[in-house]
Amino acid sequence: MTDTSPFPGPSPSAPVPGPSTASSPTSDTKTVEALVSLGSRYLGQVPAFEADRPWWSEVAATTRYLDELLGVPTFVLRLVHADNAELGHGGRVVFHVQATGEPRAGVLDPTPRPDWPDIIAPQPLRATWAEVDGPQRLVDWATGIVGSTGKPVQYKTWNLSCLIQLPGAGAWAKATSRFCSVDADVINHVHQYDEALAPAVLGVDLENRWSLLTHAPGTDCWEPDPETVQDIISRWVAVQAAIAGDELRVPRLLPADLPAELDRLLAGEVGERLSPAELSQVGVLRERLPTIVAELEAAGLPNTLVHGDFHPGNWRSDGTNRVIVDWADSNLGHPATDLQRLVNWLPPSKRPLAIQTWADAWQTALPSSDPLRALKPMAILIHLLGAATYQRFLDNIEPDERIYHEDDPTNEVRAAIHAAGY
Numbered sequence: 212m213t214d215t216s217p218f219p220g221p222s223p224s225a226p227v228p229g230p231s232t233a234s235s236p237t238s239d240t241k242t243v244e245a246l247v248s249l250g251s252r253y254l255g256q257v258p259a260f261e262a263d264r265p266w267w268s269e270v271a272a273t274t275r276y277l278d279e280l281l282g283v284p285t286f287v288l289r290l291v292h293a294d295n296a297e298l299g300h301g302g303r304v305v306f307h308v309q310a311t312g313e314p315r316a317g318v319l320d321p322t323p324r325p326d327w328p329d330i331i332a333p334q335p336l337r338a339t340w341a342e343v344d345g346p347q348r349l350v351d352w353a354t355g356i357v358g359s360t361g362k363p364v365q366y367k368t369w370n371l372s373c374l375i376q377l378p379g380a381g382a383w384a385k386a387t388s389r390f391c392s393v394d395a396d397v398i399n400h401v402h403q404y405d406e407a408l409a410p411a412v413l414g415v416d417l418e419n420r421w422s423l424l425t426h427a428p429g430t431d432c433w434e435p436d437p438e439t440v441q442d443i444i445s446r447w448v449a450v451q452a453a454i455a456g457d458e459l460r461v462p463r464l465l466p467a468d469l470p471a472e473l474d475r476l477l478a479g480e481v482g483e484r485l486s487p488a489e490l491s492q493v494g495v496l497r498e499r500l501p502t503i504v505a506e507l508e509a510a511g512l513p514n515t516l517v518h519g520d521f522h523p524g525n526w527r528s529d530g531t532n533r534v535i536v537d538w539a540d541s542n543l544g545h546p547a548t549d550l551q552r553l554v555n556w557l558p559p560s561k562r563p564l565a566i567q568t569w570a571d572a573w574q575t576a577l578p579s580s581d582p583l584r585a586l587k588p589m590a591i592l593i594h595l596l597g598a599a600t601y602q603r604f605l606d607n608i609e610p611d612e613r614i615y616h617e618d619d620p621t622n623e624v625r626a627a628i629h630a631a632g633y
Contacts, residue, residue, distance in 0.1 A: 241265050241301050243273050245308040246291065246330065247281070247319060251343050253327045254310065255319030257281075265301040267293055267615070268369035273306065275364075281314035287368050289341035289611065291330055296614050307331075309343060336609040339419065340373035340386045353377055353384035353423050356414040370604065370612040372539055381426045382413055385539070388420070390607045392461045392541040395422035400516070401538075404453045408446055409534055417460070427536055429529030435557075440565050442533055443526050444553075445572045447518070451546050452576035455515035464542040464600065465514055466504045466592050472599040473497055476620060481598070484621040492633040493624060496591075499631070507545060507588040511580035512573060517542050521549035522556035544596070546573070547585040551593045594627035 241264070245257040257280065262272040270287040277285040288307045295302030307330060324330075331343070339345050350363050353375075360379030367374040373386045385394055395415035401408055414423035432439050476482070477493065485493065518525075519540030527534050550569045554562050566586070573582040601619035608616075 239263065239265055241267065242303045244303065244305045245273070245277060246305065246324070246327075247277075247285070247308050247310055247314065248331070248343070249310050249313065251331045253324060253331075254314065255321040256324075257308075257319060259303070267300060267304050268367050270306070270368055271364060271366045274308075277308060280318055281310055283310050283312040283314055284362060285310050286346035286365055288343070288345065289338070289368065290614070291611055293614050296617065299615065307341075309346075311347070334609045336607060338370060338373070338386075338388055338608075338612075340368060341609075345386075346373060346375065348419075349373065349384050349386050349421055350375060350377075352416060352419070352421055353380075353382065353414070356423055357382055370608040370615060376426075383410075383424050383426060385422045385424070386420055387422070387539045388607065390462065390603055391420075391539045393417060393420050393422055394538040395424060396460055397516070397538040397541045398422075398424070400454060400457060400459060401450055404450045405446055407532060407534065408450060409538065410536060427527040427534045429527045429532070432523040432526040432528050432533075435523045435526065435528075435561070437561070437564055439523075439526065439528055439533055440557075440561060441568045443535065444565060444568045447521075447535065447549070448546070448569060448572035448576060451515045451517075451549075452513070452573070455513040457516075459516060459543060461516065462542045462603070464517070464519075464544040464548075464596055466507055466545050466596070469504065469592060469595045469599070470497070470500050472602075473500065473595060473624075476598055476602055476624065479602075481602070481621045481624055484618075485624065489625065489628060492628045495633060496628060496631050500595075503588045503591055507547070507585050507592060510547070510582055510585035511577060512546055512582060512585060513577075514543060515546055517544040517546060518549050519544075519552075521552045523553070524556070545585070545589070545592075547582075547589040548593055548596060550586075551589050591627055591630045594623045594630055598623035598627070 240261045242259050243262045244259050247254045247257060257277065260276060262276065264272055267290055273287060274285050286309050288309055290304060291307050292305040293302065340349060346365060354360060357377060357380035360377040364376045364378060366376055371388050371391055375384045377384060387393055393415060395412045396417060398409040398412050410427045411425040413425060518535065518538065519542050520537055525535060525537045527536055550566065553565055557565055570582040573580055598620040601616050601623060604616045605613055
């Protein structure tokens, strides 16, 4: 197949991952087994059922079914087990589900589970919303700001975030992991330079890493028109240029740190998983890495706020207003990482427009810069940035959640080797 990307090698994968919204190649559903508790007291297991959306983290259909079956509202606390480790979606999944009250009689299998004490045992790396009463605490905080809004709808839960809609208030409550950014905090900084580029902030709790945001009307821009591509990119670059140098509470993910990050990866599980031939290839890449980073920096672009998951599915438009959502992956990094992420998602026909819009916007902001010079080195570096990011996840999530990312650091290093031409 002819490579239509302007970058050498295969299209790069995301520097900061998230579940795709594409359908599973094998199934559009997942088989759910729900272990239900009231508080931490085990009540029983729900007979296995099919839930639409194969991605394990997407739980709206799961809670909707369980609410109707049990007769009380429920929250998915966390993934206990998943079969399809290689695919990352579909197959059989086992969730710990918390009921908010006594369920109707006769719908649960109350057979005791010998492993229940292990399932509810405290885990130091467990996300706060995966703890008993965790989602309810988030809802209580949010409703304390916007008032009682009817039944909340949990849309997502996994090791990076928990997302709950408050439909009656036109709002979303979100909790993020200790190693991610706090959406509302980042958005407050963005709003200093473009008040309309992100949803309005209704509340933020930095200690608990909670955000409360207004609903962004319209639809996700999975197939953006040219006007949307130009509008979003040019406005985002203007913000990045203006915000560079501001003090931000976001993780650091700088290309200049990659030599040390790669050394750390190779000294750990990644080094154990690579073949001798791959280790030899990555050794050559490691020697070249300072030169590749220097070439990127020669483009003259500043380290600044990077969205981290800058694809059109995280843009929303109602036909008039366009906003960027999902800021939890934001970091201090090189702005070409966002373009690389975007190019990976756009169809080939729209990539030249995105690249030229991005380059023109940066040259307007920094006339002495040479933005296009950043593209070739970033095509390689983005994979190493991705490897470092995935390893950060693995270092900070509980063992049961590692299934989401277990192979990703190694696969990203392999992709970097391939992108470098080895």
